[in-house]
Amino acid sequence: MKIFDTLSVAEKELDISDKVRIYLCGVTVYDDSHIGHARTIIVFDTLRRFLESQGIKVEFIQNFTDVDDKIINRARAENVSTDKISSKYIVNYFKEFDNLNVRHADMYPKATEHIGDMINLIKVLIEKNFAYVSTNGVYFSVSKFHEYGKLSKKKTDELVSGARVEIDETKNDPLDFTLWKFANEEPKWESPWGPGRPGWHIECSAMSLKYLGSNFEIHGGGRDLIFPHHENEIAQSESYSGKNFAKIWMHVGMVTINGEKMSKSLGNTKSVDHVLKKWGANIIRLFCLSGHYSKPIDYSEDLLREAITKWRQVENCYYELVLSDDGSAATEDVKLIEETVKETKKEFAEALNSDFNTPLASSAFFKLVKTVNQIASSEHMVSSLSNMILPVFDQMLDILGLKISQVSPEEKIKINELINKRNLLRSQKNFQGADNIRKEISNLGIVLIDHKKKTLWMKQERIVAENS
RNA sequence: GGUGAGGUGGCAGAGCGGCUAUGCGUUCGCCUGCAAAGCGAAUCUAUAGGGGUUCGAAUCCCUUCCUCACCUCCA
Structure with a gap:
């Protein structure tokens, strides 16, 4: 199988000599998921199903980011613990994605359960002189990793001149990014450098290295993660291991609405909960797979x-x-x-x-x-x-990942009885009676198909949006 | 400004040097007691504009225009 690799900007043969190890960047659990998240996850769910159908072994890992400024802000706003927020949205996640008929990954590691792994990783990065301790935290020194920018095709000098990089006096270089952020308030963990919490990028490096090794087959996520998240992951992981990180970087296009990216900050999202109630899993999946995964798809x-x-x-x-x-x-x-x-x-x-x-x-x-x-x-x-x-x-x-609505054996018997009754009435030209039965059956969600020789029936999924 | 991905019929969406998928829609028909569902036929004479290369281009090259994404958190 060939997959387009963002890093080499070319289609690359997927290595199936052993099992295919996939790491997908999951969601930050601070709010409801929207159909943009759903698309990426459905694409990878379908990819995994396809590979397995070909007899290929897959090890599929998807993380939860459960420590993050957004979670902390939300927790403060609601005056509850960050743990409460993240666990609530993890519960919601499974409820919604189970309903989307997304199969469970082999593992859903959480950032908060891998703080020790991250600390170890940071330790090595400091030892190898790729990272340094400052007054605010521990930073990765971008200039030490000479291939920085190879994924996103960005030149470091252009990044610096791009005015959007935050100026921070405590960093040696504006491009350096946080590995560990000092903090005295919860959530915080002890570290050799002082209490604090991990940066976002280090989570995925630590968890993917731990579970899939330093050189696994596919690393995936939405296109918007290419920079800086995946770029930084590469810098950390490759500096740590001295080896190439993922063999293939697979990125899923954005879901847009009226041609504009769907995102929390623009306030134009359609939540998974909402679309699921209105359209159901089959329609959502068909929609998400109706365009090539790498291209944007417009919600309409x-x-x-x-x-x-x-x-x-x-x-x-x-x-x-x-x-x-x-x-x-x-x-x-x-x-x-x-x-x-x-x-x-x-x-x-x-x-x-x-x-x-x-x-x-x-x-x-x-x-x-x-x-x-x-x-x-x-x-x-x-x-x-x-x-x-x-x-x-x-x-x-x-x-x-599509599922046809089924009927129970009892329902089946009832349907057949009603069909026989109706056909009898039809043969007697009692069409009024026959139509009443048809109505009765349709209330069970069953549509009749009158063929010449027999009457067939089918169970139709109820789709709320169809009649509105 | 930089980087990347694109611009295909009314819409969606493949194809990526020769044979112009496929689906939806629309119109008409078949079937039916009537429907529904399904089927059939027709319709749309599509490849952003302009140059090239070639016997031949939607497909390759140059150029212009346009769209989106990323360059800050984001799937």
Whole structure:
């Protein structure tokens, strides 16, 4: 599989000789997550699902930043402990992302549980003369790391002249960044240099080095983390280990709204909670995967509505497959299906293997859906065909992280009873009665499909936004 | 100002030297008792502008214009 690497500015072959180790920069738990966070996490969740579907072992780690000025500010504003804030938003995180059908990472390390690792790392950096102690804290000396800027393609002298760098008298160089910040108020930890708390960047270096080693396969995050966060991580980690850090740097594009980046500071966010209630996980996932991961994607209700239309086709397809009658198929249909299944599988995998092209992969998937619906519409769908399709269909659905609404066995019995009753009324030309039953069934979330020879049903996911 | 990514039909979105995906939308039709869902057909004669290179360019080169992101915390 090839993935575009931000560092080398080229597609790079993913090393799958052993397991694929992935470190994803997670969220800072000080507020609700929004769909921008969701996109990045969904992309990596889908990547992980795809790799595993290919029989590749994946070790996937995603951190929580649970010590940070934003958390502290929030805690002060609400007059509670920082711990209370971070644990609240971690609980929320899992609630929301479980609902988004995001599989759990192998580990969710927290910054506060790795203070010792960070201190050790900083110690080595000081010993190696890459860091120094000042009156405010411990700083990384950017000028000592000669490759600084290699990820973000920034020149250090240009960075200095860029006026936005904070002037701080206690630093040797304006570009130097904090490894350890002295503090006398909570949250604080003891360190060889004095009580305080870690800087943001050192967290991810410490945790990724600890769990994935000094040279792992993929380090990911949103594009906005390239500078300074990932640049600084590289400086710290490579100065510490003397080795190259991540083999591939994979960055996910921003979610925009009206063409503008969605962010807390601009106040134009759509929270995961909100979009989940309104659109549901399947629509959100389809939306997030509808564009190439590296490009920005614009949040719009029209596009989400389009995703609903597609999702309805998938549901239709699924129930046509699952409820097909026994029977043997015409040889031409068998041939067509054999061919389509083979092609779809190939196209799907090829698209994802080529820099994780999810829009291309999903178009392959929708071609399969279309073919199934074509055959179903000509009343040729039988179990011998659907049995050929279902395994592939299910697998692709699973890779995309989509889930079809199911019905219980009891509901199934009830649905079939009602259908039989309705068909009897129809044969008696009691259409009023038949329509009443149809209404009753639709209240169960079931839509009827009248074919020539039989009546099929499908469970439709309830999507709040659809009727508004 | 610097750096990076882009500008493809009404919209979304692939393709990245020759065969112009795919989906949504719109219109009409089929199916139906009527619907719904689905299917079919039609429609849109798309590659930001201008130069080149080439037998041939959306795809390569030059140039102009425009958009976004990063350069401060940010997924």
